[in-house]
Amino acid sequence: MADLVCRGLRDGVLEGEYAPALLIKDTLQISLGVHVFNHFLLSLSSNISSGKAQSRGLVVVAFACPPCFYVDLLRSRGIGVASLSNWIVDCYSDPLGWKDKLLNSGFSAQLSSKSHDKSSVGDVECLFRDVGDAEKLSSLVFDLGRGLVGPGKGRFSVAIDSASELLRHTSLLSVSSLINNLRSHDQVASLFWLLHSDLHEPRAILSLEYLSSMVAGLEPIASPSTDAQRNHHNHLFQLEQNSRRGKLHMRLKRRNGRVKILFEEFDVEQGGIKFVPVSLGNAIRNDAILPKVQFNLQLTDKERGDRAKVILPFEHQGNGEDIKIYDGRGPIADAPKNIFPTPRLDESASATITTSSNGGKGEIHYFRDSDEEALDTDEDPDDDLDI
Amino acid sequence: MVMEDSEAPHHLLLLRNFMSQGVLHRQPLLYASPAHSPRAFLGTLPAPIPPRTHLHTPSQQQEEDLRIAWQYKKYFGNEQMFVESHRGNHWDFCNEFDLRKSLDRQLLGAAHIDCVNLQDVEDLASLRDRCSAFLAPFARTEEGITCVGRVAIQSFCSPQCRYSNSDWDMLFFIKSLRSMLRSSNAVAMITFTPSVVSSSSVCMRWQHLADTLLSLRTIPDDDKEMAKLLTDYQDMFGLLHIHKVGRLNSQVPVILEATTYSLKVIRRKTLVLERLNQAPVDASGGGSLGGCSGSSSARLLDF
Numbered sequence: 001m002a003d004l005v006c007r008g009l010r011d012g013v014l015e016g017e018y019a020p021a022l023l024i025k026d027t028l029q030i031s032l033g034v035h036v037f038n039h040f041l042l043s044l045s046s047n048i049s050s051g052k053a054q055s056r057g058l059v060v061v062a063f064a065c066p067p068c069f070y071v072d073l074l075r076s077r078g079i080g081v082a083s084l085s086n087w088i089v090d091c092y093s094d095p096l097g098w099k100d101k102l103l104n105s106g107f108s109a110q111l112s113s114k115s116h117d118k119s120s121v122g123d124v125e126c127l128f129r130d131v132g133d134a135e136k137l138s139s140l141v142f143d144l145g146r147g148l149v150g151p152g153k154g155r156f157s158v159a160i161d162s163a164s165e166l167l168r169h170t171s172l173l174s175v176s177s178l179i180n181n182l183r184s185h186d187q188v189a190s191l192f193w194l195l196h197s198d199l200h201e202p203r204a205i206l207s208l209e210y211l212s213s214m215v216a217g218l219e220p221i222a223s224p225s226t227d228a229q230r231n232h233h234n235h236l237f238q239l240e241q242n243s244r245r246g247k248l249h250m251r252l253k254r255r256n257g258r259v260k261i262l263f264e265e266f267d268v269e270q271g272g273i274k275f276v277p278v279s280l281g282n283a284i285r286n287d288a289i290l291p292k293v294q295f296n297l298q299l300t301d302k303e304r305g306d307r308a309k310v311i312l313p314f315e316h317q318g319n320g321e322d323i324k325i326y327d328g329r330g331p332i333a334d335a336p337k338n339i340f341p342t343p344r345l346d347e348s349a350s351a352t353i354t355t356s357s358n359g360g361k362g363e364i365h366y367f368r369d370s371d372e373e374a375l376d377t378d379e380d381p382d383d384d385l386d387i
Numbered sequence: 388m389v390m391e392d393s394e395a396p397h398h399l400l401l402l403r404n405f406m407s408q409g410v411l412h413r414q415p416l417l418y419a420s421p422a423h424s425p426r427a428f429l430g431t432l433p434a435p436i437p438p439r440t441h442l443h444t445p446s447q448q449q450e451e452d453l454r455i456a457w458q459y460k461k462y463f464g465n466e467q468m469f470v471e472s473h474r475g476n477h478w479d480f481c482n483e484f485d486l487r488k489s490l491d492r493q494l495l496g497a498a499h500i501d502c503v504n505l506q507d508v509e510d511l512a513s514l515r516d517r518c519s520a521f522l523a524p525f526a527r528t529e530e531g532i533t534c535v536g537r538v539a540i541q542s543f544c545s546p547q548c549r550y551s552n553s554d555w556d557m558l559f560f561i562k563s564l565r566s567m568l569r570s571s572n573a574v575a576m577i578t579f580t581p582s583v584v585s586s587s588s589v590c591m592r593w594q595h596l597a598d599t600l601l602s603l604r605t606i607p608d609d610d611k612e613m614a615k616l617l618t619d620y621q622d623m624f625g626l627l628h629i630h631k632v633g634r635l636n637s638q639v640p641v642i643l644e645a646t647t648y649s650l651k652v653i654r655r656k657t658l659v660l661e662r663l664n665q666a667p668v669d670a671s672g673g674g675s676l677g678g679c680s681g682s683s684s685a686r687l688l689d690f
Contacts, residue, residue, distance in 0.1 A: 171552075172552075173546065173547070173549065173551065173552060176545075176546035176547040176551075177506070177547040179547075180421075180547040184422075184423055203583065203584075203585045206393070206582040206583055207546035207583050208546075209393060209582075210393040210545075210546065210580055210582065210583055211546065211547075251394065253394050253395065254608055256608075256624050257395045257396060257397055257605060257624040257625055257650075258395070258605060258606055258607065258608040258624050258625075259394045259395065259605050259606070259607050259608060260607070260608040260609065261607050261608075261610075
């Protein structure tokens with residue numbers, strides 16, 4: 001559940017372990033990752049400001065949205081940010097330092113006024129101009145965090161707005177080592193970040209999943225239909241659905257080594273986002289994990305049909321027909337009624353009475369003699385067994 | 388070679404057992420890991436469980452007091468205790484470890500352990516030189532095996548290591564390590580995550596380079612379907628699958644009775660690999676009927 005994830009972020013890290021890290025990934029089909037990210041951001045901030053969380057401060061690295069967006073978001077929920085200063089790393093305004101270079105090269109009489117505006121807002125944000133250098137970014141994050149929580153044992157949390165933007169500017173290696181350093185730092189309590197999974201190679205996604213302890217993937221509620229004829233109407237319907245609703249598939253790595261898998265549906269509304277737990281049903285296929293069992297107690301249809309055709313060696317076949325005693329002499333279906341001599345003791349043992357009705361073909365007829373011998377009453381057929 | 392599951396740290400349990408065994412048998416160890424301080428991992432190595440004979444000595448002491456008539460037994464008992472206390476410093480082949488206790492500091496201090504931080508490794512040539520320097524004393528000679536070396540590399544292809552982009556260099560390193568091992572009395576255990584390796588062909592080559600290949604899978608938590616299929620679902624936390632077992636000097640293949648084992652920790656103490664006890668597919672028949680694999684007793688794997 002999303003609550004479980006929020007609690008994980010709130011409770012933070014135990015001594016000697018790596019900090020819990022949440023990866024939120026969305027795709028083009030269901031691009032509501034930003035809302036989910038904001039939801040977790042708000043819940044963690046409210047826990048921090050009410051003192052319930054292990055961390056004492058939150059550092060947001062803003063790539064995709066301007067810092068004022070986050071300030072307004074928190075303010076609108078009544079979470080006190082006035083007391084906090086310098087907690088947003090602004091990688092949105094000028095990530096590569098172009099405006100700075102333009103200013104320096106004297107081109108921008110018109111730009112200069114805008115840059116002044118930014119610096120006046122600058123008591124909550126810290127402008128970062130060199131996103132290509134992940135080490136510089138990480139040291140800036142650590143400095144800001146330490147500034148927020150003060151020296152000593154205090155911990156802070158980190159939220160990276162969009163790791164996709166970060167991956168655009170630097171390599172997977174730097175991002176992996178950045179996340180690894182954040183997780184293993186003594187003062188980081190938890191961290192989470194958003195990723196758009198169709199923008200990157202599968203290897204990048206898998207590497208980041210490997211580094212994180214919780215993965216929340218957004219999926220569309222209805223899978224896209226491949227039927228071309230019905231496509232158009234379905235497509236529009238799905239687009240409309242996916243713009244507001246979706247399914248959240250969470251995989252949490254637990255301390256005992258198992259993985260907790262949860263599904264929830266969410267609905268984006270005016271006031272925020274609502275999560276509704278959903279029962280799994282047969283969503284998980286365990287067949288791939290376990291080896292195949294060597295026998296099966298169920299019968300397939302073919303096996304059932306074959307079983308019905310087997311001729312039972314009993315007096316009746318159970319289907320209401322006349323009793324025919326089958327003693328292994330030939331197929332029942334071919335013979336007319338009189339072919340089987342019933343074992344009557346007064347009949348003479350003449351094996352020459354052949355009452356076969358199939359004339360003309362060469363066949364072997366075997367008549368067992370033992371049926372026509374009289375059984376002695378004091379002879380025990382089991383006498384010749386040597387027990 | 389152990390293929391990790393990216394969602395679970397079970398490979399660390401296997402590595403700990405391997406390294407602890409090496410320390411106990413006084414075999415030099417080279418340990419490489421992508422963590423910041425590999426030395427810290429050494430503190431988590433489990434202590435061995437003493438073999439059963441050691442437990443008899445207190446009871447023998449009590450028996451002595453009672454048996455006054457058979458004085459010779461008293462002397463005999465003393466001698467045995469003397470012999471066994473001497474053996475306290477030297478462990479026979481030990482395969483069972485107690486995960487709750489960590490290895491004696493003195494043993495760790497006395498052992499020859501080299502630690503390498505994989506994040507600091509600039510390129511694999513330097514790591515290769517380090518390995519060959521470590522393995523040089525164990526070169527095969529005419530006199531026979533005097534000492535055996537162990538190499539343990541954890542999470543070799545972690546994404547935060549600098550060389551992780553160069554797949555072919557990593558394959559070449561493993562190949563050269565293997566050739567070094569062939570000509571020396573040493574064994575190596577390498578763990579890696581197949582999902583992080585960039586292409587499936589590289590992954591396949593990696594698997595082929597291994598003499599013995601194991602893979603670990605994690606199991607979902609609180610899964611009712613799986614709880615119905617497996618009888619010991621509550622106790623187990625992962626699955627171990629054996630893909631191949633190394634046979635270097637023989638053409639007789641190893642045919643295992645079962646290739647998938649479940650990982651369990653019994654009473655939080657010992658790591659145990661058990662054959663899976665699976666219920667038949669029709670679980671409504673009322674639980675497992677003893678499964679298809681026979682006994683459920685813990686068996687030690689013997690390679």
